[in-house]
Amino acid sequence: MGRAIACANQKGGVGKTTTVVNLATHLALAGDSVLVVDLDPQGNATSGFGVERNGQAASVYDAVIDGVPLLGLAVPTGIAGLSLIASSVALAGAEVELAGMDQRERRLWRLLEPTRSRFDVILIDCPPSLGLLTVNALTAVDSVLIPIQAEYYALEGVSQLIGTIQLVREHLNPRLEIEGAVITMFDSRTNLATDVAAEVRGHLGDKVYETVIPRSVRLSEAPSHGRPVALYAPNSKGAEAYRRLGDEVRARMAHR
Amino acid sequence: MGRAIACANQKGGVGKTTTVVNLATHLALAGDSVLVVDLDPQGNATSGFGVERNGQAASVYDAVIDGVPLLGLAVPTGIAGLSLIASSVALAGAEVELAGMDQRERRLWRLLEPTRSRFDVILIDCPPSLGLLTVNALTAVDSVLIPIQAEYYALEGVSQLIGTIQLVREHLNPRLEIEGAVITMFDSRTNLATDVAAEVRGHLGDKVYETVIPRSVRLSEAPSHGRPVALYAPNSKGAEAYRRLGDEVRARMAHR
Numbered sequence A, B: 001m002g003r004a005i006a007c008a009n010q011k012g013g014v015g016k017t018t019t020v021v022n023l024a025t026h027l028a029l030a031g032d033s034v035l036v037v038d039l040d041p042q043g044n045a046t047s048g049f050g051v052e053r054n055g056q057a058a059s060v061y062d063a064v065i066d067g068v069p070l071l072g073l074a075v076p077t078g079i080a081g082l083s084l085i086a087s088s089v090a091l092a093g094a095e096v097e098l099a100g101m102d103q104r105e106r107r108l109w110r111l112l113e114p115t116r117s118r119f120d121v122i123l124i125d126c127p128p129s130l131g132l133l134t135v136n137a138l139t140a141v142d143s144v145l146i147p148i149q150a151e152y153y154a155l156e157g158v159s160q161l162i163g164t165i166q167l168v169r170e171h172l173n174p175r176l177e178i179e180g181a182v183i184t185m186f187d188s189r190t191n192l193a194t195d196v197a198a199e200v201r202g203h204l205g206d207k208v209y210e211t212v213i214p215r216s217v218r219l220s221e222a223p224s225h226g227r228p229v230a231l232y233a234p235n236s237k238g239a240e241a242y243r244r245l246g247d248e249v250r251a252r253m254a255h256r
C-alpha cells in the first residue's frame, strides 16, 4: 500500500511545487514508484516536469468533478518510476463547482483509494488556499508535508494550517497526521531566516526535518527548462538539499 | 471620487501584500487619503501594519457575508491618512459561503460604492487565487495592479490572470482595466530575473511600470516589526523603490 502525502500551505510561494517536483524525483531515482497529482489550477508541477497542459486532454479536473478514475489520467514524466496527473485551467472553477456537490470534500478520497496499491508514494501539490481543493487533498491522504519559507509572513500562517489539519482529522480523515515540515528558501546571511527557522523548530519540534533547503537560483531556473533540479543541475546546492530531504523522508516513512 | 484598485495575482508569494502595504504608505505620506482592504484570509496586510487580528472585532468578512457597511469597519494604522479594513480568519470559509449566495460576485461592489467618495485611493489586497474573493474585488474596482515576481513560475500565470480580467470585464465590470504591472523581487545578479523581466515587458508593453522592485531583505523584515518599510528602514533600497513606484502610480492616475 502506497503512502499518500499532501504538500500544503495556504501561504503563497513557500516552495510547495518545488518540493513536490524535486522530492518526487529523488524518491523515483532512489527506486520508489511515485505518482504526483497536480491539484493546483496554476499547473506549476505539470510544467515543472515539462509536461504540456493541453486543454483537450483529461486532467485531475475530470477526476474531481466527473469521477473519472485516476489511473487512466496518469502520464509519463520522462523519469523512470514517476508518473503525473496533470492540472488544467478548468480547475480554477472547480472550487465553486464543488461547493454545490454532495460529499464535496471526499471526491478525491474515493478516487485515490483504488490507486494507492499501484504506487509506493503519492504526492499531491496543493494550491495556496484552504479551500475545497486543499480540503479534498487533506481528506484523501495519510499525511501532510508542510513547506515553510524562512520569512515572517510565512510563519504567521502555520497555526491556521495546523488548525485546519486538526479540523479535517476530526471531521473527515481520522488518520491524517503531519509527515513533516521543511524549511525552504533559507538564506543563511540574514538574521530573519535564522530567527524564523528557530521559531518554526520551537513550534513544531521534531516534526521539522533536519534538512533545510537553501535559497538556490538553480532551483528557480530548473522549471524554465521543464526539468527537476536533479536533472538540470545535479551538483547544485538545491539538488543536494532535496537529495538529503528525500533520504530523510524515506527513513522516517520506513520507521512508521 | 476615489480610485479603487485591486492588487491581484493568483500566483502565490509574488509581492501582493508587500506592494499594497508599502504603496499605500507612500501615497498617504504624499498626502492622499487611502483605504486598504485586506481581503486575504491570511491577513498579512493587517499584520503588515501592526494591527492585531482580533477574533471578536468586525472585519471585511462581516461586510462581504453580512453586508455590514465598510466605513464602520475602518481602523487606524498609525499612519496619517491611511485606514485599514482588517481581514479575519473567518474569511477562509467565505468562498464556500459565497458560492451559494445571490449576486455572489457583486457583494463587495455594492459596499464599496458608498465608500469611494471618502478616499482618494482604495487598495484591495487579494488572496493567491482566482476564486470568489478575488472576483469580488475585480468586480468592485476601477483597475488591477499586478505584481509579477521575476521568476519562471510567476510568468506562467500572467496569461491566466489577464484572461480572468477580461472575463470579469465582459460579464461583471465593464470599466475594469489594468492599472499597471510591477516587477518584484528582482535580483539583478541572475539571468533568470533579467530574462523574465524582458519577457514581461514583451507581453505587457507600457503597462509595466518603469520602477522595478529589487529583492531587499529590509522589505521582508519590516512586517515582523508591524511597520511598512518607509517607517522601518526609510533609506533602504526597498523603501526607495516603493517611493518611486508611488510617484509613478500617482503620475499615471493623474493623467487618466
Ligand SMILES: Nc1ncnc2c1ncn2[C@@H]1O[C@H](COP(=O)(O)OP(=O)(O)OP(=O)(O)O)[C@@H](O)[C@H]1O
Binding pocket: A011, A012, A013, A014, A015, A016, A017, A018, A019, A040, A044, A126, A127, A128, A184, A185, A186, A213, A214, A215, A216, A217, A219, A220, A221, A223, A238, B010, B011, B012, B013, B128, B151, B152, B153, B154
Ligand atoms: N530553495 C529555493 N531557492 C530559490 N528559489 C526557490 C526555492 N524554492 C522555490 N523557489 C522559487 O520560488 C518561487 C516559489 O516557489 P514555488 O512556486 O515552488 O512555491 P509554491 O508554494 O508552490 O507557490 P504557490 O503558492 O503559488 O503554489 C518559484 O519561482 C520557485 O522557482
Ligand SMILES: Nc1ncnc2c1ncn2[C@@H]1O[C@H](COP(=O)(O)OP(=O)(O)OP(=O)(O)O)[C@@H](O)[C@H]1O
Binding pocket: A010, A011, A012, A013, A128, A151, A152, A153, A154, B011, B012, B013, B014, B015, B016, B017, B018, B019, B040, B044, B126, B127, B128, B184, B185, B186, B213, B214, B215, B216, B217, B219, B220, B221, B223, B238
Ligand atoms: N522585494 C522584496 N524583497 C525581498 N523580500 C520580499 C520582497 N517583496 C516581498 N518579499 C517577501 O517575500 C514574501 C512574499 O511576499 P508577499 O507576502 O508580499 O507576497 P503575496 O503575493 O502577498 O503572497 P500571498 O500569495 O501568500 O498573498 C514575503 O515574506 C515578503 O516579506
Ligand SMILES: [Mg+2]
Binding pocket: A016, A017, A018, A040, A044, A125, A126
Ligand atoms: Mg505551487
Ligand SMILES: [Mg+2]
Binding pocket: B016, B017, B018, B040, B044, B125, B126
Ligand atoms: Mg499576500
